[in-house]
Amino acid sequence: MERKSCSPLLLCLLILVIMGLVGYIHFKKELVNKLTNKVEFSEAGVREKDLDANDYGLAVEHTQKEFDNADKEVKELQDEVGKLNSAKEEKDKEVKACQDSVAGLNNDVAAMEKEKSDTDGKKTKWNEDINSLKQKLQDQSPVCAYFKISEEVLKKDPTIKELCPQIHTVVQ
Known part of the structure; x- marks a missing residue:
């Protein structure tokens, strides 16, 4: 009987061990599922970080191109300003020459006007002299x-x- 009495005990013990193993397997499976979820989360985070890094790299590249284009435009504008400044300096020299010429002409005009007024004064005196002489001629x-x-x-x-x-x- 002892054999028979041990068998249910053994059977119970075997069931307990099997249940323990099933519980242990279930626990390990849950741990694997949790770790798989963490790995997937980590991989998703890494993929997102890679995408962000790629986007950032593209943004940096785009911004660098814009900076290069802006630098190119600034150089072109500086060259154009240089050309315009040299043209402006030439025009300023021409304006200065014209102003000097106008000043000289104004001096010439003033001298001519003075000469004309002197001549007009002499002419008036001469006319008076001529009229006086004519009067004397007409007088007997x-x-x-x-x-x-x-x-x-x-x-x-x-x-x-x-x-x-x-x-x-x-x-x-």
Whole structure:
């Protein structure tokens, strides 16, 4: 009987060991599932980090290209500004030359105006002198009244009659 009584005990012990093994296998399977989930999470994180790194690299590359293009444009604009500055300097020299020329011309004009005003003053004086002389010519000179000239002399020099219209002619 002892044999028989041991058999249920052994059977119970065997069932307990099997249950323990099943529990242990189940526990290990849960651990494997948890570790698999962690690995998948880690791999997903690594993939995401790789994608972020690739995006960052592309962004850096794009930004670098923009910087290079901006530098290129700045150099082109600096070259253009240099050309424009040299053209501006030439134009400034031309303007300065024109201003100097205008100043010289203004001086010439002022000198001419002064000369003209001097000439006008002289002209006025001369006109006055001419008018005075004309007046004197038109006035009968008392000297002419004392001249007596023959007609032959008057024929030779008719201007005498113009100078002294009241000259008396003498018949010879």
